[in-house]
Structure formats: structure tokens, C-alpha cells
Amino acid sequence: MEYNTQKTQLHMPEYGRIIQQLVERCKELPSQEERNEMAMAIIDFMGQRNPQLRDEENYKHKLWDHLFILADHNLDVDSPYPFPTKEQLAEKPKKMEYPKLQGDFKFYGKSILQLIEKAIELDSGDEKEALIEVIANNMKKSYNVYNKEHVTDDVIFRHLKELSENRLDLTGIESLEKSKIYYNNNNRSNKNNNNNKNQNQSKKRHNHKNRK
Known part of the structure; x- marks a missing residue:
């Protein structure tokens, strides 16, 4: 055997x-x-x-x-x-490089890093400022959703500055609510709401006349 x-x-x-x-x-x-x-x-x-x-x-x-x-x-x-x-x-496989977003920043996502790099590449001006403020607003939304708590703007500004390696800085803005992008979005939203209200009121008047 x-x-x-x-x-x-x-x-x-x-x-x-x-x-x-x-x-x-x-x-x-x-x-x-x-x-x-x-x-x-x-x-x-x-x-x-x-x-x-x-x-x-x-x-x-x-x-x-x-x-x-x-x-x-x-x-x-x-x-x-x-x-x-x-x-x-x-041969052992090469050690994988982990993305920059680790620990406290992982919930912001890779897209935020890509937007930050794009903003860094832009020349100074309104377009760059608007993109930075868009990034900050999205960071704030991501933070609130992930951590399920309200975050102050100064924390977002500090995180943005760190993620951009001090190349993007919003510390000159008192708050996101007073930034141009937030103000313009709110105005646009309020304008749309007012238009919708006016349209609804017009429809109601029209329907009321038809019933008579």
C-alpha cells in the first residue's frame, strides 16, 4: 500500500x-x-x-x-x-497606498479631494472663490450626515485648510451663511418658492372664475 x-x-x-x-x-x-x-x-x-x-x-x-x-x-x-x-x-505584493482621507476625514469622500485639487489649480478670482465655498458647503453636509450632529463653520474651514495643505483658506469668511454662494443659492431658492406660490395663487383664481 x-x-x-x-x-x-x-x-x-x-x-x-x-x-x-x-x-x-x-x-x-x-x-x-x-x-x-x-x-x-x-x-x-x-x-x-x-x-x-x-x-x-x-x-x-x-x-x-x-x-x-x-x-x-x-x-x-x-x-x-x-x-x-x-x-x-x-516576492510579496507591494504595499497599497491608502487614500489621504483617513480617520477624522474619511466621511468627506474622494470627490471632495478631487474638487479641492481642482480649486487649487484655478487662478484667483470669482470662479475659484465660488468653487471653494461649494466645497465647504458640501463638506458641511457630509459632516452632518455622517456624524449626525451640527458642525460649526470654523471646523469646516479648519478641515478644508488641512485637506488642502494650507492652500485653500476660508477663515476670512464669518460663516457659510454669509458667503456669496450660500446667499445666491438662498436667493434663487426663495425666488423659485415665490414663483411657485404666485403660480398656485393664479391657478386658484382661474379655477374659481371657471366655477362661476
Whole structure:
């Protein structure tokens, strides 16, 4: 009786022992032509056994990489792709860079950072000031929604200054309510409300005349 500990090590258990044995047999073939032919057959068999790989990009390349790993990096065949070395496979993935918005600022979202960068790029003027105030207003809304509490404008100004690395500063404005953008939006909103009221009153008068 043969125990698993006496069998050839499975370098990739997901492929099973049959494919592992085929790879070992391929390594023993005397001619390059025979090894190439058998390697192609093994690649096709591996693809049939793992059809999910077909949905991945460059799946053929991955199958050849897996074949070389199954051969313990010792297989003399002509591959259409360069084989990975043990050192390359042992390399740890590079540490991902986390976005700037961490901790106290994560609730502002990536779009706020993008708007801040856009505002920094603009030349000084009304357009730049308006965009900065739009950013501050959106920051205030995001803060209130996330923290479920009212935030004072000076906190928003301080956060904006920090996120922009001191390149955007609203400390000269007493409050967002007194800023141009807020004032203009409120005026526009009040104007729309008044127009709607006037339209409703006109409709009521018109309906009343028709009833008479």
C-alpha cells in the first residue's frame, strides 16, 4: 500500500494528482519535441479541469505558469511565455497606498479631494472663490450626515485648510451663511418658492372664475 507521504508532492493541489503525474512524465521524455507535444496536451487538460480560468485575462499565460510550478520550475519545453522564477513567486505584493482621507476625514469622500485639487489649480478670482465655498458647503453636509450632529463653520474651514495643505483658506469668511454662494443659492431658492406660490395663487383664481 502506498501512502500519500510516499507520493510526489503536489505543488498545486487544486489540479489533483493525475495532472501532477502527467507533468512528471513529461519531464522524463527524452526529446524536446515529445516534451513540447505533451506539455501542450497537459495545458489543454488543465484548461478543461479549470474552466473558470477562461473568464480571467491572459488565462493561457496563467496555465503555462501553473504548469511550470507543477514541474517545480524544472521543465525543458518551448513555452510561448517566459516562465516565472521561484524568486518572482516568492516576492510579496507591494504595499497599497491608502487614500489621504483617513480617520477624522474619511466621511468627506474622494470627490471632495478631487474638487479641492481642482480649486487649487484655478487662478484667483470669482470662479475659484465660488468653487471653494461649494466645497465647504458640501463638506458641511457630509459632516452632518455622517456624524449626525451640527458642525460649526470654523471646523469646516479648519478641515478644508488641512485637506488642502494650507492652500485653500476660508477663515476670512464669518460663516457659510454669509458667503456669496450660500446667499445666491438662498436667493434663487426663495425666488423659485415665490414663483411657485404666485403660480398656485393664479391657478386658484382661474379655477374659481371657471366655477362661476
